[in-house]
Amino acid sequence: MKPKLLFVSITNKANGAENVLLQAARASNASLLFLKKVESGGLNIPSDQQVEYVSNGSILSGFSRLIKSLSPYRTDHIIFSTHPYLNAFLGFLKRIGYLKSKLIVRECSSVLTRYSGLKKLSYQIAYRLGYPGANLVVCQTSSMRDSFIQHLPYIDKRRVIIQKNPIDIEQNLIKAEEALPAADVAVEFICAAGRLIPEKGFDILIMAFDEIKASHPNLQLLIFGEGPEQTSLQKLISELKLEGRVVLKGWIANPMPYFKHAKACVISSIKEGFPNVLLQMMILNPVIISTNCAGGIDEIPGIYLAEADNVNSLTTAVNTALSTNSNHKDLIMQYVEDRTPEIFIKSILNALV
Known part of the structure; x- marks a missing residue:
């Protein structure tokens, strides 16, 4: 039976991570869900693509309303997300039992080597709270996977895979x-x-x-x-x-x-x-x-x-x-x-x- 998929991202801004999700959603005939709809510079989403925007306001308001928007997808789905804070939030919902669906999270960059100070600390906390709830972590390259495993030894490395970015x-x-x-x-x-x-x-x-x-x-x-x-x-x-x-x-x-x-x-x-x-x-x-x-x-x-x-x-x-x-x-x-x-x-x- 074909799996029921949902692809989730923070905004519909036409950045690399969002383009990856759009391509994957189109290829699997699945829905897209964005926490926030941007006013300009958004993805060119085809009219036949099923898409939902949680909020037209701030990203914070999108996070606050996301739990309700996820209600139809709590069970019997595969949820695929990108961006560390969002991945961690969904992983935390898995850990506390709100989400029963399987969760795949994609690393869009190596944030633990990219940032320092308080910003790096905030990512470290987010990873610790949420990522143990993910069923699968997708890295783009072998060096990204190596860095991920090195910085997060508490994540089972068997659940961390390499998958090259797609291109249509x-x-x-x-x-x-x-x-x-x-x-x-x-x-x-x-x-x-x-x-x-x-x-x-x-x-x-x-x-x-x-x-x-x-x-x-x-x-x-x-x-x-x-x-x-x-x-x-x-x-x-x-x-x-x-x-x-x-x-x-x-x-x-x-x-x-x-x-x-x-x-x-x-x-x-x-x-x-x-x-x-x-x-x-x-x-x-x-x-x-x-x-x-x-x-x-x-x-x-x-x-x-x-x-x-x-x-x-x-x-x-x-x-x-x-x-x-x-x-x-x-x-x-x-x-x-x-x-x-x-x-x-x-x-x-x-x-x-």
């Missing part, structure tokens, strides 16, 4: 066929995308671009995304006199045409679980530069690798990529072909005991 190749190819805006059709550019937060290393990328600008006088750097670092990044652009050369494009619903038409696509992150946008870029562009910001990136064939948090290394990688006339498209496509959403969710359910 066909849908991304379709989205990439959309035309670029008229203002950007004739622009020569490289591009990057992600939340404007320190961990994404966009300041490193901007400084690296400053180093190559003279040898590529017509090239622009386009950065897509929103976040708290926008003001400081714009200030850096001004200090380096890169106005017009480096453009913060903000959030757009479909960056795929930009990925397709860029001279190169760049991942500049300092620390990641695994950057989902990297997979999208790899499908659409043969010239990919990435920092070694997550486990397994150094094993990807055909990409130009740079050290994380290193301006000189990223500068060298970008220069090499732009000056080398090589195409590794076949190698790259072989790497992503076994990452379909159907394989993703089937593999996880097979590991659930």
